Amino acid sequence: MTSYFSFIFLAAFLPTAVAVYAIAPRRARWAVLLVASYLFFFWLSRELILALWVSTLAIYGTGLGLGALIRQRDSAVKAAKSGKREIRARFARKMKIVMAAGLLVNFGLLAAFKYLHFFASVIDGALGLVGITLNTELPVWAAPIGISFYTLMAGSYLIDVYRGTVAADRNLGRVALFLGFFPQIMEGPISRYGQTADQLMAGHPVTRANLYAGTLRMLWGLGKKMIVADRLNAFVKPVFADYTAYDGGIIALGAVLYTVQLYCDFSGTMDVALGMGRIFGVSLPENFRQPFFSRTAAGFWQRWHITLGTWLRDYIYYPVSLSKPLKKLTSKARKRFGNRYGPLLASSAALFCVWFGNGLWHGAGSQYIFFGLYYFVLIVAGSLIEPTAVKVAERLRISRESAGYRAFQIARTLVIIVVGELFFRAEGLDAGLAMFGAMVCDFNGASLVDGSIFGVGAAGIGLDGHDLAIVLAWVALMLVVGLIRERGVSITERVAAWPLPARWALWYTLFLAVIIFGAYGTAYAPVDPMYAQF
């Protein structure tokens, strides 16, 4: 079993977990989920489950420590007649240290598993510039599954306890289940303690409605991943692995298809995760909201990997913008650059931290940092240009709310997204730059229509006409579903109101579609969920 898409997971593990959960008494259901989650984790990562346990115990202990300090502070403040501010400040310092310790354990583990070699190479490179060479032999460790995701969740719990948003939890089981819940563990969504902890413990029954809606959502996600994403891999992989063999037109198509592949793979996995959550009566947060309808790059990141964006906003952007050094910078900048550009400079500093963090979170590689900073530059530039754009539009009498203008914005944003994903996927920053150069300078539209696309990849492995047709058909279906959802219609609710034969027919149709059109079997190479590597 390597992922949610393994046959043994879907046909054996999940049904058994649901059955045991359904039969168990309500008070014991959380324990069923926890055992299932640990079994799943162990099956994928073996002894590395120790890392999850260390993280769990660390935030549990640190949370309790913070809780104790908060109680002491509150009673001290209550009892004091004066000097309340000093008391608060004193406790704040202590709490910061305790919180930092907890965060250090968690993020330290993450750094050790993911970034050891990257940091070492950066240090080596820097030292090399001044002529020093170190010859350290660093161990290579495989990372526990989902460490990038659950570490952020652990961090958010600690910070929320520190801020008083949630109370420190005495229930170790609840903390453990929050962190280790198996539908979320591989690729998120990155939920907050306040969102899911109580739901996980509630032991909601398995209802027919939830079973239907949950499995339907899972089938939709399976369709996206297995029909579209896995199929496109046959084209995308050779183009990125061997880009010098292809001209700009093929490379551009590769970038576009990779964007589609990544969206279908990641959002498909999210559909499976949320569908599973639904079966257990847990409402997990959405991670995607029709991202390709975005009108700006900033808007894109409010619709793509939403939970990562909100995490970075709440735990990096706001703390950095509200910090004393940055407030000083803002007032200085205001005096120097005026009321418009002054605050912009300060918020850009905070944004830089966010985008650097976003890039680094995705991976220990220069192309990921580049990816993060690419969006940073575009978003800051967007803010800078905004007033000018408004004036220009007024002069030219273009309505920025007209359908035509919105279409232009969407198209422009799509280009930005595809270029960003090109760099994201490229095998190194050098490759990315070379591919971008080829796309721009060596673009040959002819190769897109003369059949060369069917020659990409090893013989018998690439895409044929049928493959393209089914991809287009499913993408068209996704577009329709996206438009419906964009209007705020809940498809789940609408379908739930259909008569039983129609509901069953829809379910069986999706089921058959995945089985028939899925890119699995002897003619295809297996593809692991793509975001699990982060």
Place this chain on the structure above:
Amino acid sequence: MNEEKPTTKPENTAAAPGAIAPDMAAASTDPGEPVTPEGTPLHGAARLRALGKSLLVAIAFVLVGLLVLYGASRIFEPKSNGNVGGVHAAHVAANGFLGEPKNSLDALFIGDSETYSAVSPVEIWKAGGAATYTCAIGGQNLTYSRTLLERALKVQKPRVVMIEGNSLFKPFDENKLLKSTIKDMFPIFERHDRWKALTLRDFFGSAENDYVDDMKGFRMKWGVRPADDSAYMEPTDNVAEVPELTKSVLAEMRDMCRAAGSELVIVSTPSTKCWYTSRHNGAQAAADELGIEFIDLNTGDDAVAIDWDTDTRDWGDHLNYAGAVKTSQALAHILSERYGVPDHRDDPAYAAEWNRAVRHHDRLVEKGSAMAVVGKPGDAITIMELPPLYNPA
């Protein structure tokens, strides 16, 4: 980033479109109990009836689903064992035994590329008159070998089934085993790719196994890349482990054979790359544990006199046609001496079919010998493979 006021409260991103339906939020006062549409919990007989209804609905849903899978499987099953759209050529050759006359085969050879390179049923026929078939695809897993065996035993009653020793050392996990079992039950999972090539015959026709492979599953391959056999079958006490899952599938295959009156035998065809003494030891141990015979063509009394300078096409991994001839002749001898397989060369029931196969085979040998190229180690030689699929003359 949006320009919201900073807040320490986390945003409830669960309240997005597609959020949980009303029935979740309106759980009954005692969650877990069946309720009336108004929300009051049911008790006693009414509650049991409601639970019973849920169970019946669930069972009906699963049954209809299985029916759907069954129907889809019927449509997607190839209606001929020949070269129909959407079926990989390798599978056609490996399943060609379906076109042979019922209960006519004396022995089956099941394995991977080692087997289809080394065992030529036509050569076996020429040497001893046994009617055999090679059921093998490249990289074949033991799970697919089990599938092929099950399929074969429905239409054939061989005396011997020889399973390639290499298969013992290709591990697989429970996932693969489960998939293989489900694929056997519902062929739609194996045949789904045929959506690209479905015809009306698939929807309305019935299955006809009208294709006959004259090479009987063997792949005639030419070219010479000599092997370094200096360390070949060096003695050692090491025992290569045969995984438990592999042994359990072998035991299943052994029982299937016994039920059909056949004997399962492990046979290792000659290879310097894929076979060595620790594997010999491991295979022998597994065979002893399972109570089946093990014949090693690499070493000992049964060793085939392979010339590693001329008989291999890829530095010792697989044999070429010359090596296959020697191996097949050795197997023919083993079949008749040890397993009492009769000589059918004068049997009119076999003559027409097999003599035609021999003629076809010999024509290909002539063609191949003319085209084959001999080279030195490291040379980029053209290895010519004659296509296994062709229509009988």
